[in-house]
Amino acid sequence: xxxxxxxxxxxxxxxxxxGIILGGICIAVGVHFVPVGGAPAAMxxxxxxxxxxVQLAAGSGLTGLLAAGYMYMTLSAAGTPGISExxxxxxxxxxxxxxxxxxxxxxxxxxxxYGVGVPPASAKVDxxxxxxDSQAPYVAPGTVGQGMPxxxxxxxxxxGLLGGxxxxxxxxxxxxxxxxxxxxxxxxxGVFLVNAVLPSYNIQGTIEGFHDPKFKRVPKAVLxxxxxSLLCGIIAVIIPGMSAFGGV
Amino acid sequence: MSEPAExxxxxxxxxxxxxxxxxxxxxxxxxxxxxxLAGIGAIxxxxxxxxxxxxxxxxxxxxxxxxxxxxxxxxGIIAAMFGLAxxxxxxxxxxxxxxxxxxxxxxxxxxxxxxxxxxxLNIPVMERCLTEIAGAGVLVLTGFSVMVAGSMDFTVIxxxxxxxxxxxxxxxxxxxxxxxxxxxxxxxxxxxxxxxVHAYSCGAIAMVIGGxxxxxVIDPIAGIISIVIGLAIWYATFMGFVRLVKRDAxxxxxxxxxxxxxxx
Numbered sequence: 001x002x003x004x005x006x007x008x009x010x011x012x013x014x015x016x017x018x019g020i021i022l023g024g025i026c027i028a029v030g031v032h033f034v035p036v037g038g039a040p041a042a043m044x045x046x047x048x049x050x051x052x053x054v055q056l057a058a059g060s061g062l063t064g065l066l067a068a069g070y071m072y073m074t075l076s077a078a079g080t081p082g083i084s085e086x087x088x089x090x091x092x093x094x095x096x097x098x099x100x101x102x103x104x105x106x107x108x109x110x111x112x113x114y115g116v117g118v119p120p121a122s123a124k125v126d127x128x129x130x131x132x133d134s135q136a137p138y139v140a141p142g143t144v145g146q147g148m149p150x151x152x153x154x155x156x157x158x159x160g161l162l163g164g165x166x167x168x169x170x171x172x173x174x175x176x177x178x179x180x181x182x183x184x185x186x187x188x189x190g191v192f193l194v195n196a197v198l199p200s201y202n203i204q205g206t207i208e209g210f211h212d213p214k215f216k217r218v219p220k221a222v223l224x225x226x227x228x229s230l231l232c233g234i235i236a237v238i239i240p241g242m243s244a245f246g247g248v
Numbered sequence: 249m250s251e252p253a254e255x256x257x258x259x260x261x262x263x264x265x266x267x268x269x270x271x272x273x274x275x276x277x278x279x280x281x282x283x284x285l286a287g288i289g290a291i292x293x294x295x296x297x298x299x300x301x302x303x304x305x306x307x308x309x310x311x312x313x314x315x316x317x318x319x320x321x322x323x324g325i326i327a328a329m330f331g332l333a334x335x336x337x338x339x340x341x342x343x344x345x346x347x348x349x350x351x352x353x354x355x356x357x358x359x360x361x362x363x364x365x366x367x368x369l370n371i372p373v374m375e376r377c378l379t380e381i382a383g384a385g386v387l388v389l390t391g392f393s394v395m396v397a398g399s400m401d402f403t404v405i406x407x408x409x410x411x412x413x414x415x416x417x418x419x420x421x422x423x424x425x426x427x428x429x430x431x432x433x434x435x436x437x438x439x440x441x442x443x444x445v446h447a448y449s450c451g452a453i454a455m456v457i458g459g460x461x462x463x464x465v466i467d468p469i470a471g472i473i474s475i476v477i478g479l480a481i482w483y484a485t486f487m488g489f490v491r492l493v494k495r496d497a498x499x500x501x502x503x504x505x506x507x508x509x510x511x512x
Binding site: 006038039052053054055058180182183186187189190191192193194197198200201202204205206220221223224227228231232235236238239240 | 309310311312314315316318319321322323324325326327329330333334337351355358359362363366367368369406410411413415419
């Protein structure tokens with residue numbers, strides 16, 4: 001264990017740093033796709049899911065991580081996963097996160113439609129870019145839309161895909177470095193939270209999806225998350241797993 | 249927001265000094281019965297984080313207060329584990345918490361600068377508050393981890409806190425202690441002493457749960473000492489919180505039932 005040095009770890013694991021940065025950027029872009037309505041949406045006064053970005057990103061990201069972790073466990077039984085296995089693991093994580101976010105939106109829409117009694121409608125566009133349905137007549141006066149119309153639903157599913165993909169990629173990269181599922185998952189959560197909160201400041205808490213004018217702010221979040229992920233990646237790959245210390 | 253009774257520098261100094269002293273006594277002494285001191289250090293660090301959240305969130309960050317608490321622990325977990333691992337790599341376990349703290353302050357400052365300069369949130373206290381919040385996050389995580397494991401050794405903490413999964417309650421309860429006090433107390437009549445006494449009681453709850461975890465990990469008696477001390481701190485601070493709520497209730501208060509005459 002005397003040969004573990006900071007420079008050595010950095011030289012050996014530069015690929016993992018790049019993977020962590022890519023994962024962080026995926027998470028940052030994914031946050032912009034998820035229709036987050038915040039507190040107004042919880043009162044059916046704004047389009048989107050009625051909670052904050054961080055809760056949604058953390059929820060879908062952690063579901064994705066669980067799916068990815070299970071897949072990693074299954075695939076790594078045959079040896080250390082290579083590139084093709086990593087792609088499979090990331091796909092599993094992406095699907096896990098998509099399932100979580102789409103179920104949230106579907107059940108949320110049931111509550112808005114049958115419970116609150118409002119039609120899903122977006123206030124940011126006149127016609128739904130996907131179905132072409134007219135939106136303005138259905139927006140209740142004094143509100144900025146309600147529920148999840150088709151375009152928000154599709155956008156949210158894309159957001160879940162990117163979030164799950166990014167989270168799983170960070171997890172795989174950390175597993176390559178330290179080979180310890182517990183350390184890797186808790187670190188992936190840390191990197192995930194940093195990369196989910198920074199974009200949520202960028203959209204100032206609410207966004208409807210890719211049709212929202214705020215979506216044009218994506219480059220700023222990508223730049224911020226690139227720097228933040230680089231910093232997190234450099235630190236994370238220096239930490240060796242238990243096996244390097246001759247432990248368990 | 250009324251005039252603060254304690255300035256930011258006083259809260260930071262107490263949080264860092266008490267936090268580090270508690271962690272070091274509990275980690276270096278090797279006596280499991282002193283592990284609760286790390287929990288007390290973590291409670292003061294929780295208060296430091298809650299005060300920083302209070303200052304930055306009074307500007308209105310648009311995403312809700314919880315986001316910043318989760319950011320704190322996200323930055324904190326990476327820095328805390330890095331510090332402990334560096335201590336182990338260079339065979340100097342005692343440098344761990346200091347390295348983690350310094351690194352967290354750097355990450356917090358960088359993320360705060362990114363928020364202001366790149367994302368252009370333009371909150372004047374953002375850099376300073378995110379630096380403090382990241383520092384508080386690392387001290388809370390290190391403090392409760394050392395309390396549960398009874399040691400500052402990276403391998404012991406990985407084996408007894410992370411692999412067992414006890415890091416999850418520590419992570420979430422630590423974040424709650426930092427984000428919840430201001431989230432619960434915010435509004436035009438928010439006062440610093442009420443928010444901060446609430447931070448103590450949230451930290452004490454985390455300490456009680458950490459004590460329950462450490463029963464299985466280190467020594468049942470050490471765990472029970474942590475639980476009893478945590479419960480005592482929680483009772484004292486929560487009663488103090490209720491007293492301050494009654495003090496700040498402008499229109500008077502009733503235990504239950506209709507509002508008193510004159511309050512409507």
